[in-house]
Amino acid sequence: MGLLSKKDAALIKDPLFDNNPITIQVLGICSALAITAELKASIVMSISVIFVMGAGNVVISLLRNVIPSKIRIIAQLIVVAALVIVVDQVLKAYAYSLSKQLGAFIGLIITNCIIMGRFEAFALANGPWRSFIDGIGNALGYGLILCIVGVCRELLGSGSLLGYKVLGDPIEKTGLYAYGYENNGFMLLAPMALIVVGLIIWVQRSRNAALIEEN
Amino acid sequence: MAKTDGNGYTVFFATAMVVVVGVILAGLATGLKPQIKENERFEKQQNILYAMGVNANEEGDTSANFISTEEVEQMFKQHITRQLIIQGGDIKENPEAFLVDLKKQSKKDLKERKMPLFVGERDGETFYVVPMYGKGLWDAIWGYIALDKNMVVEGVYFDHKGETAGLGANIKERYFMDDFRGEQIVDGTTFKGITVAKGNNDPLNNQKDDNEVDAIAGATITGDGVTAMIKSTLRDYLPYIKQEIKG
Numbered sequence: 288m289g290l291l292s293k294k295d296a297a298l299i300k301d302p303l304f305d306n307n308p309i310t311i312q313v314l315g316i317c318s319a320l321a322i323t324a325e326l327k328a329s330i331v332m333s334i335s336v337i338f339v340m341g342a343g344n345v346v347i348s349l350l351r352n353v354i355p356s357k358i359r360i361i362a363q364l365i366v367v368a369a370l371v372i373v374v375d376q377v378l379k380a381y382a383y384s385l386s387k388q389l390g391a392f393i394g395l396i397i398t399n400c401i402i403m404g405r406f407e408a409f410a411l412a413n414g415p416w417r418s419f420i421d422g423i424g425n426a427l428g429y430g431l432i433l434c435i436v437g438v439c440r441e442l443l444g445s446g447s448l449l450g451y452k453v454l455g456d457p458i459e460k461t462g463l464y465a466y467g468y469e470n471n472g473f474m475l476l477a478p479m480a481l482i483v484v485g486l487i488i489w490v491q492r493s494r495n496a497a498l499i500e501e502n
Numbered sequence: 503m504a505k506t507d508g509n510g511y512t513v514f515f516a517t518a519m520v521v522v523v524g525v526i527l528a529g530l531a532t533g534l535k536p537q538i539k540e541n542e543r544f545e546k547q548q549n550i551l552y553a554m555g556v557n558a559n560e561e562g563d564t565s566a567n568f569i570s571t572e573e574v575e576q577m578f579k580q581h582i583t584r585q586l587i588i589q590g591g592d593i594k595e596n597p598e599a600f601l602v603d604l605k606k607q608s609k610k611d612l613k614e615r616k617m618p619l620f621v622g623e624r625d626g627e628t629f630y631v632v633p634m635y636g637k638g639l640w641d642a643i644w645g646y647i648a649l650d651k652n653m654v655v656e657g658v659y660f661d662h663k664g665e666t667a668g669l670g671a672n673i674k675e676r677y678f679m680d681d682f683r684g685e686q687i688v689d690g691t692t693f694k695g696i697t698v699a700k701g702n703n704d705p706l707n708n709q710k711d712d713n714e715v716d717a718i719a720g721a722t723i724t725g726d727g728v729t730a731m732i733k734s735t736l737r738d739y740l741p742y743i744k745q746e747i748k749g
Contacts, residue, residue, distance in 0.1 A: 324668030355512040369523045380534040383541040
């Protein structure tokens with residue numbers, strides 16, 4: 288990465304793997320459980336969060352010296368909420384069908400604790416450029432896990448990916464279904480998302496012992 | 503940080519921030535409003551036309567495709583011959599009937615309620631498109647159902663505000679909506695509506711006179727909402743549709 292210094296590159300790379308906001312910091316679990324029943328929703332949510340997080344981190348970073356510390360959380364909330372409304376309105380005006388598909392997800396971004404977490408932990412103490420990279424990095428880390436969970440749940444729960452029936456047709460009994468395979472409807476429910484996230488955490492920690500907390 | 507800790511500054515900052523953000527958002531909302539309104543108009547027209555079979559679905563497609571927003575206004579004029587508003591037993595023509603806010607109307611008494619009804623034509627056949635509004639698991643569901651002159655369903659369109667993705671949200675998928683095509687809403691002479699049925703012995707929906715379509719697994723409440731919405735809406739409309747069919 289010629290564009291980024293080593294330190295900056297780490298801001299992108301760390302949250303993707305060794306300091307992932309979902310699997311290591313266990314933030315943003317609510318939306319990771321709620322919207323990952325389909326891969327498409329996961330991807331769309333990831334893109335929206337990348338935008339809000341990148342822009343929000345820059346705004347907070349620019350305001351970091353003028354925000355009174357007593358009301359900084361509320362100030363952060365206003366920034367997130369305003370950005371989310373901007374995204375929502377612009378999509379409604381210029382990409383109506385996309386905004387229809389996203390529906391409630393856009394509003395859900397406000398409740399994403401990773402965003403508030405990065406404002407509080409990073410943007411309030413760093414310059415705009417580094418905050419921007421940090422925001423993008425964390426949103427990518429979040430998106431990565433969302434997409435992994437989305438693939439598992441849609442494939443095993445509905446037998447499709449992005450709506451394409453990759454395992455055959457469960458009603459006409461073609462493909463895998465001809466051999467008695469059945470979709471696991473349980474995968475579509477939120478508890479299975481938590482179990483999938485748990486499995487990812489397990490794999491990640493057993494590959495990298497440094498991530499295991501001492502007790 | 504010292505200068506930003508005082509109460510006076512805090513109040514000043516809070517006020518300034520709210521005003522600035524408020525002005526930006528208000529400006530944006532006002533600027534985009536005409537565009538958004540227009541999109542909503544097109545969407546309603548697309549949905550109504552979709553239900554009566556004027557859509558861009560092609561053989562083998564699994565997703566619901568509407569006719570494009572560029573053509574929709576002209577197609578709507580061409581295919582929807584009459585737009586009616588039924589209110590307290592009176593039927594009146596109204597070219598803006600498709601803009602009636604069903605959410606508001608659904609709270610009113612049946613006598614005062616404005617009930618829009620669209621009469622459309624496709625390939626020489628006449629269809630009666632009824633807008634519906636009801637409740638799913640989390641929030642509102644709504645849709646359109648098109649009947650032909652024998653009270654057989656020509657097509658439906660469903661949409662929802664916030665049903666669960668992958669479960670209840672699938673009511674707007676074609677595999678669910680297409681099941682309604684050809685279904686009867688009456689059993690002999692008694693009005694039955696259409697039930698979204700679990701434990702259906704007819705998952706391929708070959709039987710068209712059982713007043714049933716196959717439910718979506720894991721979406722019981724949404725399916726029940728669809729059943730209730732179809733039943734209550736069509737019951738209210740039935741006398742008027744019969745009247746229209748007789749001419």
